[in-house]
Amino acid sequence: MTPIKTFGIMYRFFHLLLLFLFISCGSNKSKLSDRNYFNRNYFYNDSLKVGIDFDKNIQFREASLGKEKELKQVLKSNNISSKDLFLVADAKENGIEMYFFYQNAQPLVANFKNAKILVSVAINNTFLFEKQKGKRKVLGLVKTNSRKDKNFSVFVNDLLNKIDIDSLNTNKMSYVSIFVKNFPGIHPNPLYASKKLETAPLKSEKGNDDKFQFLSTVNASMSNNKLYDSLLLDYEKERKQNFNSLIADLSSKEDVYKDDLVFGKIAEIAKENQVIMLNEDHYYPKHRLFAMELLETLKANGYNYLTLEGFNSKSSEKESTPNYKNGIYTDEPYFAHFIRKAIALGFTVSGHENFEKGVDRELGQAKNIVKILEKNPSAKIFVYVGHSHIEKKDDKDKWMAEYFKELSGINPITINQTVICADTKQDLTLIPRKYLTDKTKVKSSADYFLVNNLKPSLKIIYPNVEFKKTIIKDKKFSDYKNNKVLVEIVDFKEFDLMKNLAIPIKSFLIIPRNETINFELPIGTYHIFVKTDDDKTIYDQAIIVN
Structure with missing residues (x-):
């Protein structure tokens, strides 16, 4: 291994600094800020039990005083330590800097709230205020760069009213918002995002699987991962109990295909059919690996188009595909490998996601796939989607595959690799629908079901x-x-x-x-x-x- 000169390090680092609203690096960062959470303009620290619903266009930065000598003098005279600092924010449009401190104080009467301005330093255009509930006290130091800001005192009083102690605004803080905030579209840090989701100041209610879905999605991109393994162990447990004995019994059937025979059977299907749809769980790299391994079989049987859910195919001349602009699913390495191989084999890779306002998502997706056929009626298309989009018939909802069948007149062959989990000796097992018609166990209209136990490896x-x-x-x-x-x-x-x-x-x-x-x-x-x-x-x- 030989080290060589690196390129673009400072550019990338600067980009990350701009990307995150809260930047947690820096030697002078306050320890109280470790549990800070942000959703756009809403802030919450669950260890301090403090929430602030800021106005729009707020910018958060490192919880550090820096070299502000004037501010430190005000703090010292009011017995406030720099160690009490937990949040720094700027309202740049108004030229206002805000520093927030936390102290345990003598408790007030239960549920009694006290809020007041302690110091107004006219020369430095600085206000120091406090708000207390019980023993929890928040102090704010607010400074304006404008000497003639007549609305400054109004801003400070309004800010006092926006501070909540012992109260979380659940409308402003959710697993979705934490995921979006800490898992950006460009070069995310999934380890950091995982920590923020895992330690989120939210209760994960039974039946509400938002936390699981986002944690699994984030951790799917990181191998050698005990948390990811434990998440999937719980996720698969019930389904394995339901399917293990059934799949073991079916394995002896002549028309249940295993390992290499799976590709042989799909080759037969591909010869006679113009469209094959395969689904995935969005947090399973092994599903992308199977899709990648299937490409050569499909290509050999005339397939030349690959269309993907949630995929943006637009790239500039200086960008190759895949890249982080292509969509959130491509962040995962094996999805990226899947796309690389498709391009190398000569597939035309595109996305069929619906971005048209006022149009049902499933219908919009189907229309976008049909557009391929309108340009090339003989095109053979491999459609790769998540979960239920492949359903051609459903008792409750109408999905993309059903719309596609109606619009195109083509009955796509659908393969479901999300429904069945089972412990098998084989890596792959392909089962025709006729063996899985019990709707109490299998709620899918797919033509074939795949048991996928591949082990992703470079x-x-x-x-x-x-x-x-x-x-x-x-x-x-x-x-x-x-x-x-x-x-x-x-x-x-x-x-x-x-x-x-x-x-x-x-x-x-x-x-x-x-x-x-x-x-x-x-x-x-x-x-x-x-x-x-x-x-x-x-x-x-x-x-x-x-």
């Missing part, structure tokens, strides 16, 4: 390339010898072309051994990132494996 992606042990070393790693870090491996050609838009070929969690991290890679050139769960990038270099 050696499957690069089958004919030599792998070598790789060691990266950095003094910063020793600070995390008791904590897992995220290692992202990016193909150097893609990184050199697209910088932070390039999707890793592999992402995995590991606990460093003192100053080193060891792993295997195929011979080649790569750019390596190592990230932490507090959203720091502690390694950002290119290497050659030879």
Whole structure:
């Protein structure tokens, strides 16, 4: 392994600084800010039980006083320590800086709230105020850069009213908002997002699986991941109990196909049919791996179009596909490998997501797929979607596949790999619908059901390339010898072309051994990132494996 010169490090770092509303790096950062959560203009810290519903266009920054000598003098004279700081925010349009501090105080009468302005420093255009409920006290130091701001005192009093103590606004804070805020579309840190979701100040009610879905989606992109394994263990438990014995009984049937015979059967189907639809769980890399392995079979039987749910195919001349602009599903390395192989085989890759306002999503998706046939009536199309979009008949809802069948006059062959989980000796088992007609167990109209027990591995992606042990070393790693870090491996050609838009070929969690991290890679050139769960990038270099 030979280190080589890196490109675009400062550009990428600057981009990340702009991207996150809350930036958690910095040696002077307040420890009280560790539990800060943000949803656009809404803030909540669950350890302090403090929420603030700010006006629009607020900007949050590192919880640090910096070198503000004048502010420190005001704090000192009012017995406020810099260690009490938990939030810094700017209303730049108004030229206002805000610093918030937390103290435990002598308790007030139960449920009694006290709010008042303590100090008004006219010379420095600074207000110091406090708000207290019970023993919890929030102090705010607000400064304006405008000496003639007549509305400044109104702003401060309004801000006092927006501070809630011992109260969470659940309309402003949800798992969806935490996911969106901490899992951005461009080069996210899934380890950091996972921590924010896992420690979110929300209760996960039974039957409400938002937390599971977002945690699973975020963790799906990181292998060697105990949390992801535990999430799936619980998710699959009931279905395995329902299906294990049934699938074991069916395995002896002549028309139940296993491993390589699965591809032989689908080849027969592909010869006689113009459209095949395959679904996935969005947090299963093994589903993308099967889709990728199916491409050669489909290509050999005349398939030349691949259309994907939630995929944006628009890229500039300086961007190759896949990249982070293509959509949230492509963030996961094996989805990206799936797209790379499709392009390498000559497939036309496009998205069929519906973005037309006022049009039912399922109908809009079907219309977009039909457009391929309008341009090329003989096109053979591989449609890849999530969950129920492949349903051609459903007692409650009308899905994309049913709309497509009506609009095109083509009956697509549908393969469902999301319904059945079972422990099998085989990696793949393909079962015709006739064996799974019991609606109490299988609520799907699919033509075939796939039991997918593939084990994703980079050696499957690069089958004919030599792998070598790789060691990266950095003094910063020793600070995390008791904590897992995220290692992202990016193909150097893609990184050199697209910088932070390039999707890793592999992402995995590991606990460093003192100053080193060891792993295997195929011979080649790569750019390596190592990230932490507090959203720091502690390694950002290119290497050659030879």
